[in-house]
Amino acid sequence: MDNDYNSLFYHALLDAIQASVLVVDDKLRIQSANRNFLEKGRRSASNTLGRPLAEVIPRVILENTDIEGRIQDVAKSGIPLHGQRMTYRAPGIPMRIYYYSLQPINVAGHRPQIMILLEDITEQVRLSEEVRRVERHLASVVNSASDMVLSIDIEGRILTWNLAAEQLTGFNFFSVKNTQFLERCAETHQSDVRKMLAEMLTEDSSRTAEWPLIKTNGSSILVSWVLSPMKDDHGKTIGVVAVGRDLTEQKxxxxxxxxxxxxxxxxxxxxxxxxxxxxxxxxxxxxxxxxxxxxxxxxxxxxxxxxxxxxxxxxxxxxxxxxxxxRPSTKTDMAEVALVEVIHQTLTLIENESRLKKIAVNKQFDGKEIMVRGEPTLLQQVFMNLFLNAINAMPNGGELTIRVFQSDTEVFIEVSDNGIGIPSNMLERVFDPFHTTSVVGEGTGLGLSICYSIVRQHLGSIDVDSSPDWGSRFTIRLPKL
Amino acid sequence: MLPENAAILLIDDEADMCWAVKRILTGKGYQVTMVDTGIQAMEQVQCKHYPLIFLDAKLPDVEGLQLAERIKQIFPDTHIIFLTGYYYRDDPVITTALSKGIIDGFIAKPFRNEDVLNALIY
Incomplete structure (x- = not known):
């Protein structure tokens, strides 16, 4: 009863495994064959059991692998043979690759038997070759890039370092592998690098930075970096991928x-x-x-x-x-200046000129006095220049509008006219020295460049907008006190 | 030599400059008309014959050389002397304009008063 059970269990077990299992005796006759072997070989138990191995296994395999000799060796020595690879190519059939091992079965009172375990590994080999091919392709993509491509683990150690990084810094991969990325950066930027790498471990977004990298000769190259978090299969950040471009040429x-x-x-x-x-x-x-x-x-x-x-x-x-x-004046006697008052004073100076040229002056102040930090005579010079430019831009009369308003932090002074306007191709150079000469036709062409210089000295900015359709508008922004 | 009483057109937007050149020329009996823009200059040359023109490089409405080209297209016989401080004698702009016949002479500001009179001999 026990023997029957064991025999059934043994056969069920052999039939269940994916590999082909054959048992032969020392005369190389088939004693047992599992289901997988019979199915793959399209054979039945009746035309397999008791037959010589040479009838059951294709001749080409026997000729190329000397499996028969090896079985006999194992039968004699009683020492198992592990891990043999066998390639089988028959005409019209794709190449198959097998992995086989031979296990002696010695039972007292019985002839020695040998179990042949035959595993079809064609698909595994194909897959692992495919993986290797993809890996080689990716490595060649990374290595062919003219940008540096590095990966860094969460401890800040360099994991990969492509050819461009080797060529640009002079350090080969093996000399930097597992060293701190931080040490490759110029000392002046190391605290920035440390801070950003730490932030990237907790945040998901990519970052950009400009950090110099040290070369083998001790000099450094300025590199523009794009840093992206590197994730594992569970979405956990396991490092950083850094792509860097040498900015030397660009600079x-x-x-x-x-x-x-x-x-x-x-x-x-x-x-x-x-x-x-x-x-x-x-x-x-x-x-x-x-x-x-x-x-x-x-x-x-x-x-x-x-x-x-x-x-x-x-x-x-x-x-x-x-x-x-x-050489703008570096006088430090800047004081609190009542802006609207300075504008009013300047307007009285051009009153006569504007009346003669038939120009209406339209003042739009919000009533309150606005204080800024500045030098009144310099500010007056700026307004004077803008007012006279506006008047010159309206040879047939027109309207000069001065608007003063403020935000929380800044004061805005807008000076607009409805004159001839500035051609669009001149607009961006209007603050360059001497560029305005031929447009205005009068003056030195230095007026607006001096305005620019004075406004900058007051920590402000000046912009212009203009069109031949509606005239020109200059906007000065000054920091509010 | 330009005959006495000949009409000369002076195109310059600097009033004092016109004052000086006019004084040099009227002292020798020439009639001098002064204009300060390109538009006025074109109006003048179209209503009166000027055998000689003194022209500045920078005018409020047009570049002097552009104006010279326009005048030469209509009146090729008009003699144009470029009187300006904007260029130097061997300036490529000047040598090109002279070789193309856009202008016939060049006087750099500041000049000797007799240079202006010498320009009348051509």
Whole structure:
């Protein structure tokens, strides 16, 4: 009864496993075959049991693997054979890969038997090759990137470091592997790096930063970083992926651009200075030459001398303005200034001019006095420049509107006209020295650049909006006291 | 040499500059008309023949060279002298304008008064 039960249990167990199981005797005759083997080989127990192994297993396998010799070795020695790989390729059938082991069964009073365990691992091999192929592909993508791609664990240690990182820093992967990323960054930024990496472990969002990386020669390169949290299958942050771009080239180009902009500005300024200064110089020169002539009328002689004086004053004023623009006053006697009062004072100075040019002045103040920190004469200079520009922009009369209002932190002063407007291509250069000359047709073209300089000195800003359709609007923002 | 009594047009928006040039020319008996914008200049050349024009580089409404080109298109025989402080003698802008015939002479400000008179000989 027990033997029957054991036999049934044994066969049920063999039939249940996915591998093929054969038992042969020392004459290589099949003693037992499980269901999996029979199904795979499309055989029945009756045409398998008792038959020689050579009839049951394809000849090509027997020829290529010497499995028969090995079975006999195991039968003789009683030592099991583990983990043999066997590849089987028959015409018209895809290649199959098997893994087999041989287990001797020695029972006293019986001929030795050998159990052959045959496992089809074709699919596992294919999958692991696929995984390796994908891994190789990903590694080559990361290594081919011109940007640095690194991964860092939650302790801040470097896990991966691609070819671009090796090339840019000079450190190869093995010299930085498992070292602190922090140590690769310039000392000046290490506290920023530490703080951001710590924040990234608790927050989900990506971050950007500019941190210099140290090179093997001790110098550093400025790198723009995009840092993203690296997650495991459960969504838990297990590190950070950092993608960095070397900014050296970009910074160099920015510098070149700034240099060329400076040169362009210098070109404009040189032209402006030449035009503005040589005109009064030419008047002085001609008048002086007239004075060298004999028999001059007294009135003409005086007129010449007067023109010379005016010309010298004009030249000097241009140079003075230029100096003011280049080296703004650093006077620290800034005081509390009643802004509306300064505007009113400035308006009285242009009253006559605006009446002559048929210009209506429209004041929109909210009544209350507004205090700012500043230098009244400088602020007056700014308003004067803006008012005169507005008047010059309305040769056929018009309306000059001055609006003062405030937010919680800032005071706004808007000066608008409904004049000819500024062409859109000139708008962004309107505060550059000498750029306004040909538009306004009068003055030195330094007025708005000085306004800009003074407003900046007052920690404020000045903007312009303009269109030939409705005129121009200058907006000054000053910090509120 | 420009005949005496010939009409000369002076285009410059600097009043004092016009005062000086006018005085140099009227002293030699020439009739000088002064205008200070490109628009006025075009009006003048269309209603009266000016064999000689003195022209500034920067005018409130137009660049001097643009104006010179426009005048030359209509009146190619008009002699235009560029009188300006904006450029220097070998300035590429000036050499190009001279070689293209847009202007016929260049005087840099400040100048010798006789330079203005020498420009009348061509």
């Amino acid at each position: 160099k180009m920015e510098l070149q651009l700034r240099q060329s902009q400076k040169l362009a500005a210098l070109g404009v300024m040189a032209g402006g200075i030449a035009h503005e200064i040589r005109n009064p110089l030419a008047v002085c020169s001609s008048a002086a030459q007239f004075l060298l002539e004999d028999n001059l009328e007294e009135t003409f002689r005086k007129e010449c001398a007067h023109k010379i004086c005016v010309g010298i004053q004009r030249t000097s004023a241009i140079i003075e303005n230029l100096l003011r623009f280049a």
